[in-house]
Amino acid sequence: xxxxxxxxxxxxVHQGLRNMDPHSPALVPLTKTRLxxxxxxxxxxxxxxxxxxxxxxxxxxxxxxxxxxxxSFEQVLEVLExxxxxxxxxxxxxxxxxxxxxxxxxxxxxEDLGLAWRESRPRQIEEEMLAxxxxxxxxxxxxxxxxxxxxxxSHPDDIVMLGRDSSILKVESTLDGxxxxxxxxxxxxxxxxxxxxxxxxxxQMQDEFEKLHGHQGLPITAGTYPMxxxxxxxxxISAPSVALPDGKEMSFAVLPYTLDRELLTxxxxxxxxxxxxxxxxxxxxxxxxxxxxxxxxxxxxxLLDPGRGKLAPHSSHxxxxxxxxxxxxxxxxxxxxxxxxWVQPVFVDTPDNREAMEIxxxxxxxxxxxxGRTPSPETRQLLDLDASYxxxxxxxxxxxxRPDVTPSQYRGFWDALMGRGSL
Numbered sequence: 001x002x003x004x005x006x007x008x009x010x011x012x013v014h015q016g017l018r019n020m021d022p023h024s025p026a027l028v029p030l031t032k033t034r035l036x037x038x039x040x041x042x043x044x045x046x047x048x049x050x051x052x053x054x055x056x057x058x059x060x061x062x063x064x065x066x067x068x069x070x071x072s073f074e075q076v077l078e079v080l081e082x083x084x085x086x087x088x089x090x091x092x093x094x095x096x097x098x099x100x101x102x103x104x105x106x107x108x109x110x111e112d113l114g115l116a117w118r119e120s121r122p123r124q125i126e127e128e129m130l131a132x133x134x135x136x137x138x139x140x141x142x143x144x145x146x147x148x149x150x151x152x153x154s155h156p157d158d159i160v161m162l163g164r165d166s167s168i169l170k171v172e173s174t175l176d177g178x179x180x181x182x183x184x185x186x187x188x189x190x191x192x193x194x195x196x197x198x199x200x201x202x203x204q205m206q207d208e209f210e211k212l213h214g215h216q217g218l219p220i221t222a223g224t225y226p227m228x229x230x231x232x233x234x235x236x237i238s239a240p241s242v243a244l245p246d247g248k249e250m251s252f253a254v255l256p257y258t259l260d261r262e263l264l265t266x267x268x269x270x271x272x273x274x275x276x277x278x279x280x281x282x283x284x285x286x287x288x289x290x291x292x293x294x295x296x297x298x299x300x301x302x303l304l305d306p307g308r309g310k311l312a313p314h315s316s317h318x319x320x321x322x323x324x325x326x327x328x329x330x331x332x333x334x335x336x337x338x339x340x341x342w343v344q345p346v347f348v349d350t351p352d353n354r355e356a357m358e359i360x361x362x363x364x365x366x367x368x369x370x371x372g373r374t375p376s377p378e379t380r381q382l383l384d385l386d387a388s389y390x391x392x393x394x395x396x397x398x399x400x401x402r403p404d405v406t407p408s409q410y411r412g413f414w415d416a417l418m419g420r421g422s423l
Contacts, residue, residue, distance in 0.1 A: 001131060003114030004107060009130040009137075010117050011040040011110075012184065016133075016168035018067040026162055033126045034069075036117040039079040040109065041066040046086075047103035055088075055096045083112045107366075128152045129159055129168075136169055136182035137257045137368060139209025140193065142202050143171065143178040174198065184257055192234045200227040209255070212237075216363040217252045217282030217296075228253050238272075240279035243319050245289045252279035256359070257368040263359075273356035276323045278363055289316035300361045303330070303347040304354065313342035321345050329353050 001009075014037025017027060027034065042062050052058050055077070062068040068076060077096055080086045089098035103109060131150045135141060141149055147156045160180065163169035172179045174197045181193065196205060208227045212218050220239060222229045232239040232251060239251035254275045256263070263271040281300060284293035291314075293299055302308055311317065313335045324330045324345070332343035347353070362368065 001114075001127075001134065002111075003118065004111045005134055006114030006117050006130060007036065007040060007110030007112070008114070009133045010036040010113065012133050013037055013129060013168060014041065014067075016163075016184075017166045020166045022067065022069050026165070029123055029125045030129065030162075032117065032120045032122045033130065035072060035075055035079060036113050036120070038062075038066065038068045038072065038076045039083075039116070040113055042068065042076055043080055043085055043101075043103045043109055043113075044106075046099075046101045047109075049101055052099045052101065055098055058099075079113070079116055083116055085109070085112075124153070125159065128156075129163070132159055132163065132180075133168060133182070136180060137184075138213040139206055140172075140179045140181035140202070141206060143180055146180060182257070192231075192236045195234065196227060196231055196236070199230060212253055212255050213257070213368075216254050216256075217278040218254075219250050219282070219286060220253045221250075225253070238275050240276050240323060242279050242283040242287075242323055244283070244287045245316070245319070250283065250287065252282050254278050254363060256363060270352050270356050271359070273324075273327050273329050273353065274359035274363065276327050277329060277356060277360035280321050280324050281360070281364070284316070284320045288320070296364050297361060300357055300364070303345070304357050304361075306349075309347040309349065311345045313337065313340055313344045315342055317345055318343045329356065 010033045013030060013033050017030065017034060017037075020027060042058075045062065045066065046052060046058070059068075059070070059073045062073060062076070063070050074096065077086065077088060077099070081088050085101065085103045087100045087102065088096045089100075091097050104112075128150070131152070132146065135150050143160060146152060146160070152159065160169070160171070163180075164171055167183055169180050170183050172181065172193055174194050179193070179197060179202065204227050208225050211225075212228060218225070218228070220228045220232070228237070228239075229251075231237045232253060237253055237255045239253040241249040241251050244250050256271065256274075277300065281293065281296040284299065285296045286292065299311065302311060310333065318332065321330060321332075325332055328348055330345045330347055333346045334340075335342045335344060347357075
């Protein structure tokens with residue numbers, strides 16, 4: 001497993017384990033993975049903050065919002081310091097009291113944390129758990145073939161039990177046996193999943209989902225990808241349609257592996273825009289008409305560029321990007337060339353549209369989105385407010401009670417973190 005994947009999946013495991021009692025002895029075998037996953041969450045929280053003047057306030061927030069174990073917080077800081085992501089200020093007792101952050105872009109963040117995970121010499125069960133989570137990001141897998149497909153040499157039953165208890169994975173019973181799938185992806189309807197398995201078989205499902213994960217925005221037809229076409233018809237995955245040069249419509253399947261459940265519920269309009277963007281740029285890449293787009297990512301970068309924010313006119317743009325126009329992501333400007341009759345796509349730069357563009361770029365470039373691995377825009381805005389309540393940065397429901405600080409105490413921690421007071 002590459003370092004990038006190791007860092008990414010360590011965060012997946014940590015977020016899944018939030019649903020368990022942190023003092024459970026069952027979590028002991030995953031100690032090093034939880035530490036690196038916690039470091040990824042804390043790095044995401046402070047990224048862009050530059051200076052944190054009160055580390056004790058940061059600790060309270062990390063414990064409360066990110067489920068970082070209080071006893072391991074200093075170890076988390078040490079991981080970040082060793083990776084070069086923070087410079088710690090210590091008092092005369094050697095205790096960290098402040099920091100300057102140097103958290104890089106997320107690909108580098110996960111690569112470096114993955115290296116830290118590897119250098120910590122994790123246990124075999126930790127390596128196997130990460131391999132399982134990585135495999136399930138691509139699609140479901142039969143329990144009976146888990147060991148051989150993922151390369152588990154020991155404890156497959158323990159991994160399944162721990163993963164199921166912690167919400168890292170789910171098990172669906174079918175006529176062909178038990179199937180494992182990830183609750184972080186869009187498989188939230190077991191009855192639909194079961195129907196697809198019965199109709200197409202697990203091998204066909206695995207093959208087509210793996211191809212989709214490797215090429216988000218995959219053009220599908222019943223003849224080329226029968227299972228994916230069926231999954232779209234049953235509402236399991238999304239496939240926005242775009243008109244082709246011959247006037248027919250092509251569906252472009254997208255399956256985001258996302259930890260942010262809000263993107264599938266109250267923030268679904270943002271995800272809908274992102275999926276439409278993927279479909280439109282993939283259409284331009286493969287069905288461009290007179291000429292194809294050479295790079296789907298270059299199109300997104302051009303639209304996101306504050307100094308540009310538009311595309312050069314093309315005869316196919318009105319057809320290719322109509323869906324993005326209909327969702328308010330772009331507008332069609334007039335052809336700037338003398339006598340020109342084509343349209344010019346112009347980005348409508350709003351927070352939702354920019355977030356949708358970023359999600360689309362991640363889906364195309366990495367096969368999944370980083371949304372949900374970082375604090376939401378609303379949460380990050382609260383870092384600059386005198387707020388008594390911060391919506392928990394959570395991806396799974398809490399199942400345990402715990403003592404808590406009062407709202408006024410918590411406000412004090414945020415004030416201290418932002419440099420407006422001290423504790």
